[in-house]
Amino acid sequence: MALKTYKPRSQGMRFRQSATFEEITEKRPVKRLTKAVRKTAGRDNQGHISTRHHGGGAKQRMRIVDFKRVKQGVEATVKDIAYDPTRSAYLALLEYTDGELSYVLAPEGLKPGMKVMNGPTAEATVGNCLPLAQIPLGMFVHAIELVPGQGAKVGRSAGNSCQIMARDGNVVTLKMPSGEVRMFDGRCLACVGSVGNKDWGSIKLGKAGRKRYLGIRPTVRGVAMNPVDHPMGGGEGRTSGGSHPRSPWGQLAKGGKTRAKRKASDKIIVKRRK
Numbered sequence: 001m002a003l004k005t006y007k008p009r010s011q012g013m014r015f016r017q018s019a020t021f022e023e024i025t026e027k028r029p030v031k032r033l034t035k036a037v038r039k040t041a042g043r044d045n046q047g048h049i050s051t052r053h054h055g056g057g058a059k060q061r062m063r064i065v066d067f068k069r070v071k072q073g074v075e076a077t078v079k080d081i082a083y084d085p086t087r088s089a090y091l092a093l094l095e096y097t098d099g100e101l102s103y104v105l106a107p108e109g110l111k112p113g114m115k116v117m118n119g120p121t122a123e124a125t126v127g128n129c130l131p132l133a134q135i136p137l138g139m140f141v142h143a144i145e146l147v148p149g150q151g152a153k154v155g156r157s158a159g160n161s162c163q164i165m166a167r168d169g170n171v172v173t174l175k176m177p178s179g180e181v182r183m184f185d186g187r188c189l190a191c192v193g194s195v196g197n198k199d200w201g202s203i204k205l206g207k208a209g210r211k212r213y214l215g216i217r218p219t220v221r222g223v224a225m226n227p228v229d230h231p232m233g234g235g236e237g238r239t240s241g242g243s244h245p246r247s248p249w250g251q252l253a254k255g256g257k258t259r260a261k262r263k264a265s266d267k268i269i270v271k272r273r274k
Helices: 198-202 208-213 264-268
Strands: 003-005 017-019 034-036 061-063 076-082 091-096 101-105 129-131 140-142 152-154 162-168 171-175 181-185 189-192 269-271
Touching (some): 017 198, 152 189, 181 264
Antiparallel strands (some): 076 091, 129 189, 140 162, 171 181, 181 269
């Protein structure tokens, strides 16, 4: 992926950086592989705001991605590289030899016309999906299952990948994008390569309006509010002191551990990310 800048014909274009979309080859999505995104604007079933700063945004149709790679042992051809408005990664449209179509995450280096395969008989090449126990040490993988047959849960956003560090019997140790090292069942499926669109994090929206297109509403600082509206509000003149950072409902916001003290997955974490 490449980024492009703009001539500053307006203040919104002065610092804007956006994708060139040069990898995208699909003209329009396969309609039966999409579904409408039903937006709630952050409201619950009673109409109360349960998640702040959500609302508005452009209409979107989510692409149905095959995270389980159910067609195993059947060769597929990459027909197109597609855009998905609801995720940071690009998608690859696969056409299997029996004519079935499906979307999968597009790894770096995958191009239209290339062949991919799922299952234990597949080779460890970019785009192929096979059990972790059969992928050589040191390789980077993405779209990894946490539980065999559950579907990919780890390493799905743009530019992300995990590295295979060690193997002991049917237990495979992976280094996560966060730096955490943890163990996986060797039967869990993973796709070879790293997720494409790695420059996604360098995109600059340039103006507040583009944030609203994404369905993100403005956020007001607590210290800018009145005492009746926020625990950190009030004070004569500009002040940020007098109270530790906390949420509007008084929950302390910094330093506290949010992970459960006795979690079942503690025993499979070899090294914490911190």
